[in-house]
Amino acid sequence: GAVVSQHPSWVICKSGTSVKIECRSLDFQATTMFWYRQFPKQSLMLMATSNEGSKATYEQGVEKDKFLINHASLTLSTLTVTSAHPEDSSFYICSATPRAAEVGQYFGPGTRLTVT
Amino acid sequence: AQKVTQAQTEISVVEKEDVTLDCVYETRDTTYYLFWYKQPPSGELVFLIRRNSFDEQNEISGRYSWNFQKSTSSFNFTITASQVVDSAVYFCALTQLITQGGSEKLVFGKGTKLTVNP
Numbered sequence: 001g002a003v004v005s006q007h008p009s010w011v012i013c014k015s016g017t018s019v020k021i022e023c024r025s026l027d028f029q030a031t032t033m034f035w036y037r038q039f040p041k042q043s044l045m046l047m048a049t050s051n052e053g054s055k056a057t058y059e060q061g062v063e064k065d066k067f068l069i070n071h072a073s074l075t076l077s078t079l080t081v082t083s084a085h086p087e088d089s090s091f092y093i094c095s096a097t098p099r100a101a102e103v104g105q106y107f108g109p110g111t112r113l114t115v116t
Numbered sequence: 117a118q119k120v121t122q123a124q125t126e127i128s129v130v131e132k133e134d135v136t137l138d139c140v141y142e143t144r145d146t147t148y149y150l151f152w153y154k155q156p157p158s159g160e161l162v163f164l165i166r167r168n169s170f171d172e173q174n175e176i177s178g179r180y181s182w183n184f185q186k187s188t189s190s191f192n193f194t195i196t197a198s199q200v201v202d203s204a205v206y207f208c209a210l211t212q213l214i215t216q217g218g219s220e221k222l223v224f225g226k227g228t229k230l231t232v233n234p
Contacts (some may be wrong), residue, residue, distance in 0.1 A: 002156070014203075027227060042226070042227075043207065043225065043227050044207070044224045046223075049221065091159055093161065096187045104149075104166055107163075109159065110160060112159070
């Protein structure tokens with residue numbers, strides 16, 4: 001089956017620093033990648049949709065200058081949380097849609113970010 | 117706009133009991149897909165099932181079964197003879213088509229936390 005990896009699986013950073021999270025589709029080319037955010041005991045909230053080679057589309061209320069998304073290739077998307085603050089602490093999950101117009105998203109294992 | 121409602125926030129059962137998780141959805145699309153995912157404490161989402169809007173047949177996979185009823189916009193999930201390992205948060209999700217060719221957003225319900233006690 002299709003595998004999506006995320007790196008790192010967890011990260012602790014100091015307030016004011018930036019942190020980058022990578023999302024890779026390991027055995028397929030991903031037309032589209034999605035970034036979700038999940039607070040404790042809450043549902044997944046879509047942050048943005050990214051297509052390879054184009055700018056990401058952000059959901060309403062998500063600061064695009066704070067959450068930088070780059071989809072440099074068909075197998076890699078990155079999310080950079082800039083000038084992180086404690087309220088950015090969350091579980092970040094990416095997903096990818098295969099290039100072959102198949103319905104469905106394959107999810108990565110998630111990255112737990114803690115900002116101190 | 118698409119919406120998924122999982123009215124049950126938490127359910128607690130004793131092992132071997134059957135349990136049904138409810139999912140009600142709203143959409144104006146004629147073609148759509150519904151999903152169920154399991155999220156154990158580790159956090160990784162586990163895909164359980166995908167159902168398209170034209171296929172109303174119920175599905176059974178081992179102890180899991182799904183009842184899709186378009187007339188009531190529901191896609192309920194039943195676990196038969198529950199086990200402790202079934203303890204997790206279960207999410208129902210609905211697609212929202214965003215591009216031609218198949219890319220679609222997923223709209224998630226708020227999830228139902230299932231605890232199966234020994």
